[in-house]
Amino acid sequence: MAALIMVRPGRDWQSSGGLFDWTLEYLIPRLTDPTTAEWLRTVVEENLGSLWIPDLPYEAQSEIYQLLRADLLRAAERELPEAAVAELRELIALTY
Template sequence: MAATIEVRPGQRWTAASWLFDWVLSHVASEVGDAELAGHLRGIVGENLGFLSLSEVTEAQRSQSMDAAAELPTAAAKEWHDFEGRDQALDLLRAFKVGIG
């Protein structure tokens, strides 16, 4: 199953649902905005599989993008060898480029 983040209208990042959940959970743990963190955790908890960054405030979007920029580094440290690791890291790098 796949899930999607709409970075901006017409620009979407799609990944396996486990990776989407990891991204949202990691970003939620890094942002200082409790409302945003709760929103992201709610999406994961409800298995919604979709986030549009246009749904959050500009300040929340900025915090999300700052946290997302660190995803490849965090994943490389956290994830140990598993099948598909390199492809998942490539998807995170592509996401980082897409938000830039």
């Protein structure tokens, strides 16, 4: 199943459902806003397959961008194949 993250208006990232879930599962325990973390958990558990970051509160958007830029690649390099890491690099580039 394909999945989509709308990173910013006009900038979206498409991936497999598995990589999408892995990305959200990376973010969930690191988010300081419990409401946003719970929403991401719902997206994963209900297999909704899309996340629109611009629809989240501004503070949550900023935190997600920061988390994606900070350590996501290191975690991915430890856990995922290189092709998935390359896709995540594309996601991170969209946050700027």
